[in-house]
Amino acid sequence: MIQQLVLELPHRAALEADDFLMSACNQEAVRLIDSWPEWPGAGHAIVGPAGSGKSHLANVWLLKSGARRCDAGAIAAFYGLGEGAPRGVLLEDLDRVAFDEEALFHLLNLSAEYGFSVMLTARQAPAAWHVGLADLASRLRLIPIAEIGAPDDDLLRAVLLKQFLDRQLDVDPQVIAYLSARMERSMEAARDLVEALDRAALSEGRRITRHLAAEILAHAASPSDG
Numbered sequence: 001m002i003q004q005l006v007l008e009l010p011h012r013a014a015l016e017a018d019d020f021l022m023s024a025c026n027q028e029a030v031r032l033i034d035s036w037p038e039w040p041g042a043g044h045a046i047v048g049p050a051g052s053g054k055s056h057l058a059n060v061w062l063l064k065s066g067a068r069r070c071d072a073g074a075i076a077a078f079y080g081l082g083e084g085a086p087r088g089v090l091l092e093d094l095d096r097v098a099f100d101e102e103a104l105f106h107l108l109n110l111s112a113e114y115g116f117s118v119m120l121t122a123r124q125a126p127a128a129w130h131v132g133l134a135d136l137a138s139r140l141r142l143i144p145i146a147e148i149g150a151p152d153d154d155l156l157r158a159v160l161l162k163q164f165l166d167r168q169l170d171v172d173p174q175v176i177a178y179l180s181a182r183m184e185r186s187m188e189a190a191r192d193l194v195e196a197l198d199r200a201a202l203s204e205g206r207r208i209t210r211h212l213a214a215e216i217l218a219h220a221a222s223p224s225d226g
Contacts, residue, residue: 020053020056020057020060021155021158021159021162023151023152023154023155023158024152025148025149025150025151025152025155026048026052026053026057026148026149026155028146028147028148029046029048029053029054029057029146029147029148030057031146032044032046032146033057033060033061033064036061036064036065036088036117037065037087037117039117040144041112041142041143041144042108042111042112042115042116042117042118043108043111043117043118043119043120043139043143043144044117044118044119044120044143044144044145044146045119045120045121045122045125045126045143045144045145045146046058046119046120046121046122046145046146046147046148047121047122047123047124047125047145047146047147047148048123048147048148048149049123049148049150049186049187049188050123050186050188051186051187051188051191052148052151052186052187053148053187054092054121054122054148055092055121058090058092058119058121061088061090061119062088062090065087065088065117066086066087066088067086067087067088067089067090067117067119068086068088068089068090069090069092070089070090070091072091072093072094072097072098072099073098073099073100075091075099075100075103075104075107076100076103076106078107086116087116087117088116088117088118088119089107089111089116089117089118089119090118090119090121091104091118091119091120091121092120092121092122093121093122093123094120094122094126094129095122095123095124095126095128095129096122096123101131101132101133101136102133102136104136105133105135105136105139108136108139108143109139120143125145125147126140126141126143126145127140127141127143150185150186151185151186151187151190153180153181156180156183156185156190157176157177157180159187159190159191160176160179160180160190160193160194161176163190163191163194164176164194164208167194167198169194169198169201169208171208172209172210174210175208175209175210175213178210178213178214179193179213179217182217183217183220184220192220193216193217193220196216196219196220197212197213197216200212200215200216
C-alpha cells in the first residue's frame with residue numbers, strides 16, 4: 001500500500017546522490033539541467049525557496065557537466081582563467097552573501113566569450129538582487145530563470161513518505177494524506193514535521209497516527225511561548 005504512494009511521482013536519479021522527486025513545480029528546473037550543454041546563452045539561474053531542491057539539481061549539473069563550484073569570494077580567480085576555465089561554474093546563494101560585483105560581471109562576459117556555462121542558484125531572481133554596479137544589474141536582468149515553485153500535493157506526499165521511510169517508520173497512507181492537506185507547503189516544513197512526529201512517537205511510546213499528526217500540526221501552528 002505504501003509503495004503505491006512512492007510510484008505517484010517519477011524518481012530522478014541524482015548521479016550518486018539521493019533520488020530527486022519530480023513534480024510539476026520543479027519540471028522547469030529539471031528541463032534546464034537536461035538541456036545542458038544546449039543552453040541559449042552562458043548564464044542561467046535556478047530560483048526557489050529554501051529546501052526546494054536547488055542545490056540538489058545544481059549537484060546533478062556539476063556531475064553531468066564537469067563544472068566546478070565557486071565560493072562567492074573567489075569569483076575573480078575563475079574569470080582570470082580565460083581559455084583555461086572549466087566547462088561550467090556554479091555559484092550558489094548569491095542573493096544571501098556578499099560578493100565581488102565586478103568579478104561576477106567579468107565572469108558572465110567571459111563565459112560567453114570562451115563558451116563555458118555559469119549556473120546561479122538563489123531564492124530570489126537575479127534581477128531582484130540589490131547590486132550597485134549598473135552593468136551587472138543589466139546583465140542579471142537578462143539571465144534566463146528556471147523557477148521551482150511551492151510543492152504540490154503529490155510532491156508533498158512523496159517527500160513525507162520518503163522522510164518516513166528514511167527513518168524506517170511505517171506510516172499509514174491516510175496519515176500522510178492528512179498531513180499533506182494541512183501542513184505548511186514547503187519542503188523544509190515536511191522534514192521538520194516528520195522529525196517532530198518521530199520524536200513525539202519515540203518519547204511517548206506511541207504510533208504515528210492521525211491523532212498524533214493532528215497534535216503535532218496544532219503545536220506547529222500555535223504561537224511560540226518564547
